[in-house]
Each structure stands twice: as structure tokens, then as C-alpha cells.
Amino acid sequence: MPKVVDHDERRREIAAATWRAIDELGVDGTTMRAIAERAGCTIGRLNHYFDSREDMLVAALRYAHVRAGARMLTAIEGRSSSDALRAVLLEALPLDDERYTEWKVWLTFWAQALNTESLRNEHRQRYLEWHLLVSTLVADAAPSLSKVAVQQAADSLLATVDGLGIHVLMSPAAGAKRQAIRTIDTALATVLG
Amino acid sequence: MPKVVDHDERRREIAAATWRAIDELGVDGTTMRAIAERAGCTIGRLNHYFDSREDMLVAALRYAHVRAGARMLTAIEGRSSSDALRAVLLEALPLDDERYTEWKVWLTFWAQALNTESLRNEHRQRYLEWHLLVSTLVADAAPSLSKVAVQQAADSLLATVDGLGIHVLMSPAAGAKRQAIRTIDTALATVLG
DNA sequence: TCTGTTACGCAACATCTGATACGTAACGTG
DNA sequence: CACGTTACGTATCAGATGTTGCGTAACAGA
Numbered sequence: 001m002p003k004v005v006d007h008d009e010r011r012r013e014i015a016a017a018t019w020r021a022i023d024e025l026g027v028d029g030t031t032m033r034a035i036a037e038r039a040g041c042t043i044g045r046l047n048h049y050f051d052s053r054e055d056m057l058v059a060a061l062r063y064a065h066v067r068a069g070a071r072m073l074t075a076i077e078g079r080s081s082s083d084a085l086r087a088v089l090l091e092a093l094p095l096d097d098e099r100y101t102e103w104k105v106w107l108t109f110w111a112q113a114l115n116t117e118s119l120r121n122e123h124r125q126r127y128l129e130w131h132l133l134v135s136t137l138v139a140d141a142a143p144s145l146s147k148v149a150v151q152q153a154a155d156s157l158l159a160t161v162d163g164l165g166i167h168v169l170m171s172p173a174a175g176a177k178r179q180a181i182r183t184i185d186t187a188l189a190t191v192l193g
Numbered sequence: 194m195p196k197v198v199d200h201d202e203r204r205r206e207i208a209a210a211t212w213r214a215i216d217e218l219g220v221d222g223t224t225m226r227a228i229a230e231r232a233g234c235t236i237g238r239l240n241h242y243f244d245s246r247e248d249m250l251v252a253a254l255r256y257a258h259v260r261a262g263a264r265m266l267t268a269i270e271g272r273s274s275s276d277a278l279r280a281v282l283l284e285a286l287p288l289d290d291e292r293y294t295e296w297k298v299w300l301t302f303w304a305q306a307l308n309t310e311s312l313r314n315e316h317r318q319r320y321l322e323w324h325l326l327v328s329t330l331v332a333d334a335a336p337s338l339s340k341v342a343v344q345q346a347a348d349s350l351l352a353t354v355d356g357l358g359i360h361v362l363m364s365p366a367a368g369a370k371r372q373a374i375r376t377i378d379t380a381l382a383t384v385l386g
Numbered sequence: 387t388c389t390g391t392t393a394c395g396c397a398a399c400a401t402c403t404g405a406t407a408c409g410t411a412a413c414g415t416g
Numbered sequence: 417c418a419c420g421t422t423a424c425g426t427a428t429c430a431g432a433t434g435t436t437g438c439g440t441a442a443c444a445g446a
Binding site (some may be wrong): 025026027028029104107108109110112113114115120123124127152154156158159160161162163164166167169170171177180182183186187190 | 218219220221222237297300301303304305306307308313316317320345348349351352353354355356359360362363364372373375376379380382
């Protein structure tokens with residue numbers, strides 16, 4: 001067994017570079033050359049660790065997913081359920097550079113998913129987890145709600161977050177961000193009473 | 194002045210063909226060849242009426258915009274303001290094939306707009322009109338609301354519609370559609386009391 | 387009918403793309 | 417110290433793409 005390298009680590013590096021390329025250039029501009037440039041290697045290495053460009057795109061999506069998931073857990077830690085719910089929803093919005101970039105990646109993949117079944121599955125997977133997290137928090141924060149009402153509230157909150165995210169993405173002014181926070185708060189007030 | 198043809202009509206035809214190509218193939222797959230095929234002409238004609246491919250994409254976006262605008266006006270006609278509000282919001286969702294396709298085009302352009310200033314402006318324009326329409330209807334339907342509350346309600350409704358649209362787009366099952374309608378109705382109940 | 391202009395099909399081109407094939411250097415193992 | 421395997425840089429290729437330029441046919445106006 002010669003020349004041993006951390007396979008997973010390399011793949012993660014490449015996924016991160018792909019992620020950066022998508023952020024800077026859009027998915028169209030994310031060519032093998034662009035990724036290699038950002039990963040600080042040659043195309044040879046990319047092809048060594050991934051079978052195709054599409055596999056690298058999926059890896060970038062998963063990478064963004066893992067990042068976001070970790071942030072959500074941090075946001076929940078040590079908060080009451082209603083505080084945690086608000087924190088999680090706000091954490092999901094593109095309010096700073098990191099999350100703005102993350103949203104660019106999401107949006108890019110949504111569009112790409114329209115014509116790629118594997119990406120659509122990837123998205124549905126993420127959405128289920130995300131829905132489960134929010135509905136759990138809603139149930140904790142408003143124990144008097146029926147199961148159906150909890151689901152309904154979660155659906156409504158998730159839709160609001162996604163819509164606001166897109167809006168901020170297209171008009172990333174400070175005003176739009178403040179407005180988004182206000183909208184989340186009124187939505188929460190409606191749900192939690 | 195020889196061989197006179199309706200310039201605008203030709204451009205509209207090409208825009209419609211571009212629209213169809215985006216629907217079927219995604220924006221990446223929308224090549225000059227693909228558009229020409231759908232328009233029933235050769236690439237020569239495309240280049241005769243548009244300076245570049247990007248111009249044709251913008252034209253397709255405007256075409257979709259015009260279509261949607263016309264549908265909205267039809268939906269309002271002869272309804273009370275609160276009925277009209279509901280009709281307009283539902284009309285904005287991807288609940289049938291035509292509107293599903295339209296949403297594919299929107300989503301595609303949102304993603305594209307992330308790296309194209311001209312498309313972002315195009316979107317903001319559309320969003321302003323759309324926001325104005327909804328907030329006007331809200332003001333009519335709930336005259337007791339303050340100006341600020343009307344704006345807030347409109348923001349919330351628009352975000353909900355956009356979020357639901359994306360969700361239906363990714364999971365176009367009948368269940369998701371019914372769920373979306375229910376979410377719109379609860380949002381309306383909240384706003385209009 | 388003649389003429390100048392417009393419409394647009396056709397073919398060619400330079401560019402860029404993802405993928406492959408090959409060569410070499412690094413290194414764990416015997 | 418070989419030896420065999422892995423890592424990956426380099427060169428190359430076939431295919432696709434947007435754009436350009438040329439040639440021709442159609443037609444309004446004189």
C-alpha cells in the first residue's frame with residue numbers, strides 16, 4: 001500500500017473548491033479548470049477522485065448541506081424551544097456572507113435539479129430533515145397544537161423562509177434583510193400565539 | 194423597403210421557442226440549435242433578430258412575465274377584492290402544467306440572475322409590480338389595516354407563495370399541491386382575520 | 387423591369403468543454 | 417534496496433457551442 005493519502009479529506013477539499021467556484025461563477029462557469037484552480041491542483045487529481053463533473057456538483061451540494069446542518073445544531077444549543085425555533089429560522093436566512101453564499105448554492109441546485117433526477121432526490125432528502133427539525137421545534141414550543149396544526153405551521157414557516165431567502169438573494173440590501181426578520185417574527189407570532 | 198416582415202412578431206416567436214427550450218432542456222441545454230429547432234428556423238434567423246444568446250434568454254423571461262401578468266388580470270376580473278386576492282395568489286402557484294413550466298422558467302432565471310446584473314434588474318422590476326398588485330388587493334380586502342400592516346402582510350404572502358412554488362416544483366405530487374393551497378388559505382385567514 | 391435593401395439559410399471557425407490515456411514520481415512493503 | 421501500487425500532472429482528443437461571414441432569394445419602390 002504505497003503513498004497513502006486521506007481519500008475523504010481530498011474529496012472534501014474538492015467539494016469545497018467546487019462550492020467556491022459555484023459561488024463565484026455560477027454552475028455554468030464551474031468548469032473542471034475552475035475547480036482545479038480553486039483546489040490548487042490539476043484536473044488530473046479531480047478525475048482521480050471523482051468519476052465525473054456531476055458527481056463533484058453533488059458532492060458540493062452535500063458539503064453545503066453538512067455545513068448548514070452543523071450551524072443549525074449550534075443555533076439550537078442551550079435555548080428554550082421557542083427561542084430555538086426562531087434562532088433556527090433566522091439561521092436559515094441569507095443574512096451574512098457565509099449564508100448568502102450558501103443560498104446561492106441552494107438556488108443554483110434547485111434550478112439544476114429541474115432537469116436532474118438525482119439532484120431532486122438530494123433536495124427532497126434535505127427538505128425532509130429540515131421539515132422534521134422545524135416541526136419538532138414547533139411542537140415543543142406550542143404543545144397545545146394538534147399534530148395536523150403543527151405540520152401546517154411548519155409548512156407555512158418553511159415556505160416563508162424559502163421565499164424570503166430568494167427575495168434577499170435578489171435584493172441583498174440591508175432593508176430587505178430587516179424586513180425578512182420582521183416577517184419571520186410576525187409568522188412566529190401567528191403560529192405560537 | 195423590401196421584404197417586409199413583422200419584426201416584433203418574429204422576436205416573440207423566438208422568445209416563445211426559447212421559453213419552450215428552457216422548459217424542456219434547462220438553461221444549459223438551451224443552445225442556439227435547440228431554439229432554432231423549436232422555432233422552426235435556422236440559427237441564421239435567430240442571429241438576425243437578436244445580437245446574442247443572452248438577449249434571447251432575457252426576451253424569454255419577459256415573455257413569461259407578460260403571460261403571467263395577463264393571467265393575473267383575468268383572475269381578478271369580476272371578483273370582490275378578497276376573492277381576487279385569493280385567486281391571484283393561487284394563480285401564482287405552479288398548480289397546472291402551464292404554470293409549472295412558467296415556474297421552471299422563473300427558477301432558472303433566478304439562478305442565472307445570481308451572476309447577471311441585467312437579469313437581477315429584470316427580476317426586481319417584476320417583483321415590484323407583483324408586490325404592488327398584492328398589497329393593493331390586501332388594502333382593499335382589509336381596509337382596517339394600517340399602511341405598514343398592509344405592506345407587512347403583502348411581504349408575508351409573497352414570501353409564502355414563492356416558497357410554496359419552489360416546494361411544489363421539487364415535489365410535484367398532488368399532495369404537495371393540496372398542501373400548498375391549504376397553506377395559502379391559512380395565510381389569508383391570518384391576514385384578513 | 388431594374389435596383390437596392392432586407393431576410394435568412396448555410397457553412398466554417400475559433401473556442402471551450404469534460405474525459406481519457408499515458409508517464410512519472412512517491413512511497414509502503416518484502 | 418528493489419518492486420509494485422497508488423497519486424496525479426501533462427498532453428491530447430472528440431464533441432459541442434456561440435458567433436461571424438458569405439451568398440442568395442425575395443420584394444418594395446422607381
